[in-house]
Amino acid sequence: MIRPPAPLSTIFRDLVNRFRADIPALRRTGRYALLPELCVNCLGKDARQGLCSGCRSDLPINHTCCHRCGLPLILAMPRPGLICGECLKHPPAYDRAFMPWRYEFPVDRMISHYKYHRQRAFGRPLLADMAGHVEAYLAACPDQRPDLLVPAPMHRQRERQRGFNQAAEIAEAISQRTGIPWSGQRVRRVRKSAAQSGLDRQERLRNLRGVFEVNGEVPAHLAIVDDVVTTGATMRTLAWLLRKHGAERIQVWALARTPAHSGHQGFYMTGNGETGRESG
Template identity: 55%
Template sequence: MINRLKALSTLLDHLVNREATTGRCVTCLNKRAFQGLCSPCRADLPHNRLHCETCALPLAFAGPVRLCGECLTQPPPFTRSRIPWRYQFPVDSMIGRYKYQGQRKFARPLLADFSDYLDRTLTDSERPELLIPAPMHWQRRWQRGFNQSQDIAEYLGRRLKIPVGSQAVRRKRKVRAQRGLSRDGRLRNLSSVFEVRRPIPERVAIVDDVVTTGATTRALAKELSKAGARDIQIWALARTPG
């Protein structure tokens, strides 16, 4: 039974790989797809419409101030976040296949839609001078084969004509994987882990795939702020609900 399931999964992967280059939807294989998704699947994406204006945490309701409790009591060192989707099905599955299995075709629709959204909504005063991918330790990058944050930043940089500072920041040491850690555990895990290695302009955007507790973005934004950045945005594909 297990072998049959594996064979079925392999066949489905083969079909998706093949159809991704011929215009089919990457989630249901519908022939009528635009930028990798058909209209029904695109409509089913969990859009992050009601969210904190600073960290993009999904909110249950809209109050007089569109800020989450943490941003009210502990304002982060960044100004705002642009995160279009919640990390729920099917976005979580699409990012997972891209991030952990290297299947970039599952990220293409999200990247295309995200870049179109940014191109429509960014004003000249909000446009970053540099995109900074969330850095990955070289050992983890070697194990995974690529840094998905850098991959996303380079795609957005090409589409929006914004330079990418891939070497601007590095991880000084390898840390325990963030998955499964509490917010406080993530903050302790990331203490003094980032080092800014290049001059930083005043307006930058940190690029990542998923923002979970926000510990990584807070730690990285703190170091960029020390290096001279004054307007720091967070750009990511998805935000985990609280």
């Protein structure tokens, strides 16, 4: 019996990824002009902006979350205006968060392929849908429209290695859809910090001391843009710095928010000032 050099599932996965990566080049060169729009997750046909309707419906919507930091909350009776326990105990320097998805499958996988493996096909549907969500959000809450979008800065060495700053691409996509200006130079990362993964929030805050620098005038109302918010340490540091330089209202806009660890509990507060406990 002849054994394949690798498990068939691995071979098939590699072939699919190779084919998926070749699709944009085939379209640019004019070959396979009738090639259908394929879903980046399942390779199904009739996708819109890279996602079919089935995979788009599988995206984990961040329905019930902290009004201030976007942390997903598990509540029996969700209500608007909830504030998580961490924001009650240690309010961040920003006022409101807008994060349409939870950082769970398949959003986590899509962002990982986009961010770490330079497979922009996985990011394209998220950026397009994020811009649409922001547009709808601002239509419902016009007073939340900021004067400027500030992408979370990346150290120039790390940006050269990766080839792009995903936060800047998200900000640009939102700007093109809404007309809100964005600037990748208003805040700069002047020092390369150690990797944030594996650190808790306090360790991340210490790791970010002296990392960022404001360059130029800061508007009264702005939104910091990033791909994923985990502990919120980076957003807290940036918001504190921007508020110190004159910002009066600060929002955080990100593709996704990482849920709290299993068994996490915390207090929450409704918009009417009632207090309860988050479970799950």
